[in-house]
Amino acid sequence: MGTTLWSRFPFWLLAPGFWLPLCLCVPALAQSPEELFQTRCAQCHNSGNAVGAPLPDTLRQMSWQAILTALETGKMTGIGDTLSPAQREAISKFLGTAASQPTLPSSKCSAVPQRGKDGADWNGWADAANTRFQPARSAGLTRVTTPKLKLKWAFGFSGVTSAFGTPTIFDGRVFVGAADGTVYSLDARTGCVYWTYAAVAGVRISPVLGNGSVYFGDLRGNVYALDAATGKQIWRTRADEHPLAVITGSPKLDSGRLYVPVSGRDESIAATNPAYECCTFRGSVVALDAATGTRVWKAYTVLDVPKATGQNKVGAKTWGPSGVAVWSSPTLDLQAKVIYAGTGVNYSNPPTETSDAIVAFDMDSGRLLWSRQFTNSDSYNFACVGQDKTNCPKDPFIDADLGNSGILRSLGGGKRILVASDKSGMVYGLDPDREGAILWKQKIASGGLNGGFMWGGASDDQGIAYLGISDFTAGKPEVGGGLVALQLATGKKLWTTPAPKPTCLGIAGCSAAQPAPVTVIPGVAFLGSWDGHIRAYETKTGTIIWDFDTVQDFQSVNGLKAHGGSINSMAPTVAGGMLYITSGYSGTAMPGNVLLAFSVDGK
Template sequence: MRSLAITLLVSTPLLAVAQAPPPSPAELRVEQNLCAASAPLSDSSPQRWNGWGPTVTNTRFQPAEAGGLTVADVPRLRLKWAYGLPREQQPRGQPAVIGGRMFVGSQAGAVYALDAKTGCTIWQFFPRAGLRSATSVGPHRFADGRNGYAVYFVDAQGHAYAVDADSGEQIWMTRVEDHPMVRGTGAVTLYDGTVFVPMTGISEAMGGANPEYECCTFRGSMTALDAATGAVKWKTYTIPESKRRGTSSAGKPLYGPAGVGIWNAPTVDAARGVIYSGTGPAYAGDDPPTTDAVIAFDMKTGEIVWTNQFTKDTWLMGCDGNAATNPNCPKSNGPDLDFSASPILTKSSAGRDVIVIPQKSGMVYALDPAERGKTLWSYRAGPGSPVGGVWGSAVEGDRMYVAVGGYRNEETGGIHAIDIDTGERIWYTPPQPLLCSPPGPACSQTQAAAVTAIPGAVFSGSADGGLRAYDARDGKIIWTFDANREFETINGVPARGASFSGPGPVVVGGMMYVLSGDAGFVGRPGNVLLAFAPE
């Protein structure tokens, strides 16, 4: 049944691009500006950004000791070097930087280890599929008895990896999910010898465009792997097993429930022994109670401890206005309001733990982890949109910084500062004049890219190709960089900047790194990694 589904889906316009042959390792290999030598990786310095976060609480706040940048430095930021990602069109593999070394993945199908200061290439690794997420780095004891470090990540087809951080040699690989419509989108989280791997299946949601598809069987999941061996410790699905639920008017079997994928990197709550993640819509079945929800998983067993659902949501792409002729379509399609951003675990001014998270609906929520995720407050940051979403917010102290994503509305863009205690607005800066042209879906003010904060400043990228820094006190713009151009690269690969979406800036060791060209569904593609430092 599943192999037939793939054959049918390949013929649809929605998947024609996705099914094109991937680039070969030879096409992805960088040949220029290779590092002459590299010392073994050391984790002795506090200057690091490890994983999505840069820590496992996913605040996306980088303190001064690790970031090495002050708000006074921000207006003096200048491009230091640019690195072209071969054959890339949507760079989403947010860099990790640790011990002076950077690890960055490409959706085209490669992982590159670079010298974080100079950008020379140390090694290159070619997984079975491309990366849509960040990597994490941690200590590893090798089979020969030596101690070193491994780089952990998941590719888009559901393979998780550990790779030697010094040589780029594969240590292990585990197939976390074998459904043909799997899509590894959220970054792994490494904690206490365990690699937590979220999984979604957006490819199956595209089956809504094809009435011949036997819809639907993919289930979102969270898997815990032993960091040393890659062995599965546990795997928990977000919904029950899919079962036959009838036959469509086209004579095809129908299955469900399906969907409820996890798009984001899990967040660790060490005190409670749980991890948190947000989910997306179902693809089939009767609105499971886990759609568009924040879920707490027991770190040791994978048991679902609690769920807070914000939207009942069953959605298939291609079903809007098409339900009468497509038997796969749900009775009411959507509203398609995933949580694409990771939950943030932080503290109130009184020292109480709080979870904050933005939703694609344009809403922002605060939850009480001590009360099974009880909602504390809600805040509307924007009108919301089924296209775009918000990939990440940032928290510094008692403030949360939320950019406004979404393409199908006229109120997209801008950034809010919200009081974590009360859910009230502190300041709001509206979207800025477009840096691209002509205006339209591909040239938009939407700010769906993940936000990053340092003491006194907040960074947010826009689909218009602008990366902007805001004063954390009042939201005034203190720095702007226009990425809409071609770049001369240090590795000789032709590169162009364009939209910012998905991954956000990484600040570490007195430098800032950011990928430009994540077009999302409707933006403008590019393929460049940019490195900035104060002049």
């Protein structure tokens, strides 16, 4: 099925940092590359488009070599084969720029790495319970010192328009992935380069380290283990055999097993082509032996194997059930030996009972223990907001994914709670020991296609959860955003800080929305924004005590031209007295290609 389905993937090119529609790749006699783009593609690549297609200015920041590679050997090979070599090169050169900038030799680290302070790490997406809380000793920052943060160094990612990897800080090093598939090991204090590794596709997750290895997944569904000291590959395997599977959530590592969430974003995109046989991908969590990469178990979020259900109006076969992707890093309940995962929508009909849900699997066997669904009959794919809605399974659609797997916390007295949120703007307090029974629920945000809560919040040791609000509204850059604090035990709203008026008004892709994940240390919560700002909030009142605008040019330590943009799915990382954040998110947001490191007074 893999080869056949791969050849049927004709509609979107996912080259590093952007999507490019089929219209670029259809040969047309007597049409120049510019005319071909204008007549077949410009209708998608405009401000306010609902499919996330990047704006023309963003496309022009890509290297033409990256576009050509995608047409010749990447995901667009099937379409590229219908073009002559001259046509492929002409289209690539019309859209792209010159070759990517080389990294300066002087950016290589000249000395052996120095060990970081004991405990001053941020390993992977978050702790096992997904609290995204960094204790004072490891953070090295306080309510008093945070307002003194200044830029210490900037690192530019070559040839990309998104910097969506979240950095891991471990033993004095930064481990971070880039949209072109490069994984970097940098010095945490200076940003110099120890080693790089070229993965097959973009790496948007936060690597996790253990037993001398660094683990991560890419946007082709591959999982890797490298030697953390040298970057040498130890093993590589596929998390899922479906050709359109991707990994957007960070793996979790515990007791010699790597737990990998699997998403099918690319099939949702492929469904915009009415000739595509939609849909056959099923979300899952995969447990791998960390030493060898051998699969221990695989737990699907759609229990039934997709079957042919008929055909659409253009005669393409339809399949279902499908979808229910796991977008984010799973939550590990080490006490009960249970793994929780937030799920997305169904891509086709029939709908399932596990979409838009928190699902619980046994950590040892992968057996499904329970599922708590919040929005039923939610079927959606990108065809629902495309020009041709043939493969849209439900119109009007809902699209109330869970882009996070929940925060697990103790309430004392033997009671615990799992706090999850979704794109409808709802926040739920669940009892993990009673099959996810709802303890409380709150409608906090307006919700919508890019609304509500997307990538998850954080919780400190004071019984409070902090969540960033998206509520992105196309064409209305001042709408959306905000940070809310809720009491864990009851869901009571303690305070809300609205998003400041964006300073990027007038720039394409600007918005006040704040879909990014939250990070919290004692007394301070950190949250990025679609408008490119990274802000620090005092946790008692929500007062903004520090604000830095990343939408600017930076002199990078590796000599590359670097610029900041929107902060969307990437999270701030705090460790050893420093704050790290990547900036730049193409699509309908503001592109960028930089990793920023801040310290007190820049020292």
